[in-house]
Amino acid sequence: MAPQAYVAPVVDSSAVFKNDIFKGKVLFCTGGGSGICKGMTEAVMRHGANATIVGRKLDRLNASAAELSKITGRQCLAAQADVREPEQLKSAVAKTIEKFGRIDFVICGAAGNFLVPISGLSEKGFKTVIDIDTLGSYNTIKATLDHIRASKGAYIHVSATLHYKGTPYQVHVSAAKAAVDATSAVLAVEEGPHGVRSNVIAPGPIGGTEGVDRLSPKGKSHAANIPLGRAGHLHDIANATVFLFSGAASWVTGQVLPVDGGSEHLRQFL
Ligand code: HXC
Numbered sequence: 001m002a003p004q005a006y007v008a009p010v011v012d013s014s015a016v017f018k019n020d021i022f023k024g025k026v027l028f029c030t031g032g033g034s035g036i037c038k039g040m041t042e043a044v045m046r047h048g049a050n051a052t053i054v055g056r057k058l059d060r061l062n063a064s065a066a067e068l069s070k071i072t073g074r075q076c077l078a079a080q081a082d083v084r085e086p087e088q089l090k091s092a093v094a095k096t097i098e099k100f101g102r103i104d105f106v107i108c109g110a111a112g113n114f115l116v117p118i119s120g121l122s123e124k125g126f127k128t129v130i131d132i133d134t135l136g137s138y139n140t141i142k143a144t145l146d147h148i149r150a151s152k153g154a155y156i157h158v159s160a161t162l163h164y165k166g167t168p169y170q171v172h173v174s175a176a177k178a179a180v181d182a183t184s185a186v187l188a189v190e191e192g193p194h195g196v197r198s199n200v201i202a203p204g205p206i207g208g209t210e211g212v213d214r215l216s217p218k219g220k221s222h223a224a225n226i227p228l229g230r231a232g233h234l235h236d237i238a239n240a241t242v243f244l245f246s247g248a249a250s251w252v253t254g255q256v257l258p259v260d261g262g263s264e265h266l267r268q269f270l
């Protein structure tokens with residue numbers, strides 16, 4: 001009989017990191033109203049930080065902010081902004097400073113995606129995703145950088161692994177995320193001397209998120225293609241986030257950290 005295949009445990013960050021490591025810190029997270037970025041925000045708040053979540057849909061943001069405050073016991077501010085609009089982002093930053101007085105951590109997470117072949121993608125469709133993912137991350141950096149310099153804080157950019165190879169139906173996102181990775185590297189080297197760190201988390205497929213629900217064929221199991229035996233969990237990305245923002249990563253900058261159960265390294269013979 002074949003041995004039982006290994007399945008990696010799902011671990012909550014509070015089982016590994018101290019609860020108060022981010023006490024007095026403030027997170028500013030675009031895309032924090034749902035999915036992976038909401039999970040990242042929850043973890044940072046559970047370790048003591050207050051947070052602002054930024055997104056386009058105010059109803060969803062308000063509901064998420066109330067939920068995050070309730071389950072973490074910290075304060076969460078909902079700030080409506082489209083990351084394609086620098087003035088809206090500056091206003092969200094101003095609200096954050098007014099309420100919390102500082103920003104220590106930024107997650108550039110707002111993203112757009114849909115499946116379409118190059119032959120069926122319009123220029124506007126391509127540009128829309130570049131504008132949200134790449135220009136939106138740049139706008140977020142510009143709106144927050146003075147505050148991150150002041151706090152000697154850190155950025156995390158939420159990227160992907162799909163642009164390491166040619167992923168069909170993902171030309172717009174692949175181009176956008178490659179640019180996000182490059183932007184983070186430049187930010188890291190330019191701003192390191194100011195005490196600012198910048199890293200990228202590249203999630204594999206994370207179960208139960210809008211991204212995977214919308215992009216995966218219905219009922220598809222990812223486990224067979226993942227050496228660690230299961231699809232990703234929000235905790236997996238949250239744990240990487242807590243590490244990269246923590247003092248344990250104080251000499252880590254300009255890096256891309258794939259969190260994907262090893263799937264990026266799996267090449268199968270036909
Ligand atoms: C082809 C499409 C399309 C589709 C939109 N477009 N959806 N083309 N197939 N399914 C085209 C439109 O036709 C239009 O071009 C252009 O894109 C702009 O569309 P709008 O709907 O006007 O844009 P907007 O309202 O700004 O919406 C942005 C969006 C939308 C990205 C297109 O899907 C959105 O807001 N989604 C919610 C956020 C989201 O996608 N979350 C998932 C992130 S997950 P034309 O020329 O026709 O006018 C993620 C994970 C990545 O990013 C990694 C996965 C592993």
